[in-house]
Amino acid sequence: MSDLVIETSGLRKEFRTRRGVRVAVHDLDLAVPAGGVHGFLGPNGSGKTTTIRMLLGLATATSGSMRLFGEDVPQRLPSVLDRVGAVVENPKFSPQFTGRQNLTLLARTIGVPDTRVAETVDTVGLTGRDGDRYKTYSLGMKQRLAIAATLLKSPELLILDEPTNGLDPAGIREIRDTIRDLGEAGVTVLLSSHILAEVQQVCTSATIIGNGRMLASGRVEDLIGTSTSYRVGVPDRAAARTALAAAGLVVVDGPELLVETDRPAAVTEALGAAGIWLTELTPVRPDLETVFLELTAGDQLGGVA
Numbered sequence: 686m687s688d689l690v691i692e693t694s695g696l697r698k699e700f701r702t703r704r705g706v707r708v709a710v711h712d713l714d715l716a717v718p719a720g721g722v723h724g725f726l727g728p729n730g731s732g733k734t735t736t737i738r739m740l741l742g743l744a745t746a747t748s749g750s751m752r753l754f755g756e757d758v759p760q761r762l763p764s765v766l767d768r769v770g771a772v773v774e775n776p777k778f779s780p781q782f783t784g785r786q787n788l789t790l791l792a793r794t795i796g797v798p799d800t801r802v803a804e805t806v807d808t809v810g811l812t813g814r815d816g817d818r819y820k821t822y823s824l825g826m827k828q829r830l831a832i833a834a835t836l837l838k839s840p841e842l843l844i845l846d847e848p849t850n851g852l853d854p855a856g857i858r859e860i861r862d863t864i865r866d867l868g869e870a871g872v873t874v875l876l877s878s879h880i881l882a883e884v885q886q887v888c889t890s891a892t893i894i895g896n897g898r899m900l901a902s903g904r905v906e907d908l909i910g911t912s913t914s915y916r917v918g919v920p921d922r923a924a925a926r927t928a929l930a931a932a933g934l935v936v937v938d939g940p941e942l943l944v945e946t947d948r949p950a951a952v953t954e955a956l957g958a959a960g961i962w963l964t965e966l967t968p969v970r971p972d973l974e975t976v977f978l979e980l981t982a983g984d985q986l987g988g989v990a
């Protein structure tokens with residue numbers, strides 16, 4: 686039995702438009718392991734929402750197959766739906782009701798005990814504000830209430846489509862902390878986003894897509910890679926460049942003096958031998974944003990076939 690919570694194979698979605706056929710998702714093989722937070726990353730229009738909508742039975746795939754918890758969807762979706770929570774579109778809450786009243790109403794509608802309301806309010810960090818009217822909530826609080834609503838059923842898989850869209854830095858941080866807590870509590874979270882710096886801090890694994898195509902997938906640390914460069918501070922950069930190049934080291938051109946090596950001692954040796962003394966030697970590790978931008982360069986708009 687596969688330990689993949691989400692699996693797609695050759696998943697494809699075409700839209701007919703006046704300009705022709707738009708391929709929104711291109712033979713996508715998505716594999717999301719159980720547990721932790723999986724980033725689903727791509728620029729605007731790269732096919733994230735369309736993929737999520739197909740997984741949830743809200744859009745029909747043109748071809749390919751999908752599985753949730755090993756069950757074929759959409760055919761077997763009813764049998765797994767109770768294990769899945771999703772925030773894809775803005776949920777409808779009553780503005781005059783408090784957050785708690787909104788959740789209690791929902792809990793009764795879906796047959797969940799009232800005790801779950803306080804638990805989910807606590808999980809998303811709304812305790813103390815759950816007695817305030819929904820219409821007084823900030824965007825971040827509204828988003829957290831939406832997540833709380835999906836948690837009422839205690840889902841094993843939570844799908845969040847751009848949950849930090851439109852939030853200010855404080856709101857982004859609140860949602861990020863909530864998502865991290867959920868991942869650590871054992872929920873599998875699929876987090877779609879184009880905000881990389883935020884994602885890197887919470888995701889254990891990620892898939893990067895561009896123009897509906899898979900560009901990379903794996904553990905975040907593997908995607909980032911181990912290649913390290915060092916930022917070198919010296920009084921005379923030109924002399925340092927010459928000495929480093931003479932020692933066979935790769936010097937990266939740019940506003941800073943960067944040397945690509947996994948052996949910082951080679952930098953100190955080369956410069957010391959030339960009588961140049963370092964003022965700084967700092968490792969510069971690539972981040973997910975750099976990897977993402979390199980992989981998705983030129984992928985800002987979905988193509989028309």
Ligand SMILES: Nc1ncnc2c1ncn2[C@@H]1O[C@H](COP(=O)(O)OP(=O)(O)OP(=O)(O)O)[C@@H](O)[C@H]1O
Pocket residue numbers: 700701702707708709727728729730731732733734735736847879986987988
């Ligand atoms: N109903 C539709 N009809 C035609 N084209 C569509 C339709 N829905 C989506 N598309 C196109 O499919 C492509 C993928 O869109 P999608 O919304 O899945 O991207 P996304 O990665 O979620 O983007 P964003 O980050 O902006 O939400 C885009 O080019 C979009 O214009």
